Amino acid sequence: MNDSSWSIFVVLLVLLSFILVGLRQKSRESHEYGFGGRYTGRIGGGAAIASNWMSAASLMGLAGIIYLRGYQGLAYVIGWTGGYVLLLVLLASQIRRFGKFTTPEFVGERYGSPAARLMAAVIAIAISVIYCVAQFKGIGLIFAFMFDIGYEQGVTYGALAVVSYLVISGALGVPRNQQLQYLVICVAFIVPLMWLAKKLGYFWLLPQFGYGRALTDLAREFRIDFTLPFAGDSLFEWCALCFTLMVGTGGLPHVLSRFYTVPNVRDARWSVVWGLFFIALIYWSAPAFAVFGRLLEARHGIAFAPDTARAAADVIALKTALMAGLPGWLVGVLAAGALSAAFFTVAGLLMTGAASISHDLYYSFVNPKASETARMQVAKGGTLVLAALVLLVALNPPGLIAEITAVAFALAGNTIFPLFLLGIWWDRANRYGAIAGMVTGVLCTVAAPLLGGILPGVASYFPVTASALCGAPLVICVMIAVSLATPAPPEEMRRFLEQEVHGHLD
Known part of the structure; x- marks a missing residue:
């Protein structure tokens, strides 16, 4: 069997196992669609969170951006990992105590405004769509690799596969399935990396640390310094990207919903801790693929032409495995892990968006008497x-x-995160401030593409992928100013925040 045949075989085997688990726990009611699942313990909850988080951006995009930009790409590692620390400290326990099921539900209940809830629902759907585009690209690239076809055909077949899975097995977000998914992703990503490190002569038991020698060899043999900071971008751009990814993590709708599968606040908090550990296992591995890829290219005499490198960046993990001559079955395992991450992230995001359409738009505004069916x-x-x-x-x-x-993180960080932050920690925030904040956040996110050509300074301070460093504080200031200039929220909500959300320790 060649590499493509092995990839197809391993991927089909993995998908079949997920289908069997999905059929066993298929959701049959709309209130479970996208959020169903039984509690499986703190470690199991952490694995579910990590699985919910792992995507094409984690297993393909992260290695690709570090391969292209070296030290600058570490902003993604720090931002995405640090975002969970921020979530743990500021929001995890309080969101669980507040007790609302989705982001639009929280906004509608906390701020007492159907209009704010509608805006939050539309923003949540937009975030899901943007996030899904990135995952669809990863799926298309892997399908193109497996079947030796063009990208357009690959992404079309991948979309049909995702939709077919949803139709067959219902909700993919059940924790049992997500734990299995994380196990598959972890094995599929780390085992080939260990094999690769051993084949190249580096410390393979912990390749996340062993690739440090490869960095030294790359600099000594080929004068390629991956550790040189701010070689391509400025310190401001690096910090802006880190900050945007961190606060964006706290505003992603499909991440926040995971806290409702645990029975109490303490387990919600510990699930995030375990989730952070499982996420770090993968994130520590992505830079190693990028470094090994650049080293193998240099040793094979492959020129690092910017346009060619950018075209290959998103599949550099697979290309590195092929250049190193790893066995075909192991390349198939790596492809299966990357596809699983993208596949099920898309499925979860589509269901999150669909849940907002069904519950937060249709049921809440169009037909409040609609049946479950x-x-x-x-x-x-x-x-x-x-x-x-x-x-x-x-x-x-x-x-x-x-x-x-x-971009999805920037939109979440500029809109949803300030709503949660002030909604939880400042009882004076009201509906007028929430609406003004969301409008400001959307404008901050789209400022660069809309106004960058006319006002270059706008694009500098609000870059499309890193606009939250200036955007989120601006939104918070707008929310505070508007809230103080308008009537206070109901006393019942302020009392609820004081007594139920902050009034006791768990």
Whole structure:
């Protein structure tokens, strides 16, 4: 069997195992669609969180951006990992105590405004769509690799595979399935890396540390310094990207929903801790693939032409395995892990968006008397509509996987994160401030593409992938100013925050 045949065989085997688990725990009611699942312990919850987080951006885009930009790419590692620390410290316990099921529900209840809830629902759907575009690109690249076809065909077949899975096995977000998924991803990403490190003569038991010698060899033999800071971008751009990814993590709708599968606040907190550990295992590995890829290219005499390198960046992990001559079955395992991460992230995001369409738009505003069956039908229809929309954009993706994903984080960091931060920690925040904040956040996110050509300074301070460093504080200031200038929220909500959200320790 060649590499493509092995990839197809391993991927089909993995998908079949997920289908069997999905069929056993298939969700049949709309309130479970995208959020169902039984509690499986703190470690199990952490694995579910890590699985929910692992995506094409983690397993493909992260290695690709570090391969291209070296030290600058570490902003993604620090931002995405640090975002969970921020989430743990500021929001995890309090969100669980507040007790609302989705981001729009929280906004509607906390700020007492149907209009704010509607805006939050639309923003949550937009975040899911942007995030899905990046994942669809990863799926298309892997399908193209496996079947030796063009990217457009690959992304089309991948979209059909995702939708078919959703139709067959229902909700993919159940924790049992996500734990299995994380195990598959972890093994599929780290075992080939260990094999690769051993084949290249580096410390293979912990290749996350062993690739340090490869960095030294790259600099000594070929004068390529991966550790040189701020060689391509400024310190401001690096910090802006880190900050945007951190606060964006605290505003992602499909991440926040995971806290409702645990029975109490203490377990929610510890699930995040374990999730952070499992996430770090993968994030420590991505830079090693990037460094080994650059080293193998240099040793094979392959020129690092910027355009060619950018085209290959998102699949550098697979290309590195092929250049190193790893066994075909092991390349297949690596492809299966990357595809699984992208595949199930897309499925979870599509269902999160569909849940917002069904519950937060249709049921809350169009037909409050809708039955469970009708809401489920709307959710499934919404999944198909969102998948078609994402596919249209993904046929001509606007950037690298990591870059597209960062735009979703920027939107979340500029809009949802300030709503949660002030909604939890400042009882004076009201509906007027929330609406003004969301409008300001959206404007900050789209400022560079809309106004960058006219006002270059706007693009400098609000870069499209890193706008939250200036955007989020601006939104918070707007929310505070508008809230103070308008009537206070109801006393009942302020009392609820004091007594239920902050009034006791767990």
